[in-house]
Amino acid sequence: MDDSFLLFAxxxxxxxxxxxxxLGATLDEYNQSLTQQQADLxxxxxxxxxxxxxxxxxISLEEKKLVEQKQQIEFDFDQK
Structure with a gap:
């Protein structure tokens, strides 16, 4: 999701x-909200x-790492 600049057009x-x-920043545009509270929300x-x-x-990355570690441990155990 690329909503980092949601308030900017x-x-x-x-x-x-x-x-x-x-140079005068006359072309700056912003997305409009009805109220300041709506923009904040x-x-x-x-x-x-x-x-x-x-x-x-x-979380997905850590789960993947855990699965890889578990497979490595099982592989090492089987070789001994």
Missing amino acids: KPSFLEGLARCID IALRTDWEVIGEDLQKA
Whole structure:
């Protein structure tokens, strides 16, 4: 999930190129919310979704490591 910049509008290539010479920051755009509370709620929800995804990846990686370690131990035991 690439929601790190949820509150910022994603410019096109040409808009990005134009921003390079926009010294007055007149081309900055933001995604609009009805209220500040709504923007905070959306950002907070998105942050927790990303945290959940990161935790899920970390748990999966550790489970994979444990399985590999277990297989290595079984292999070493069988050779002796």
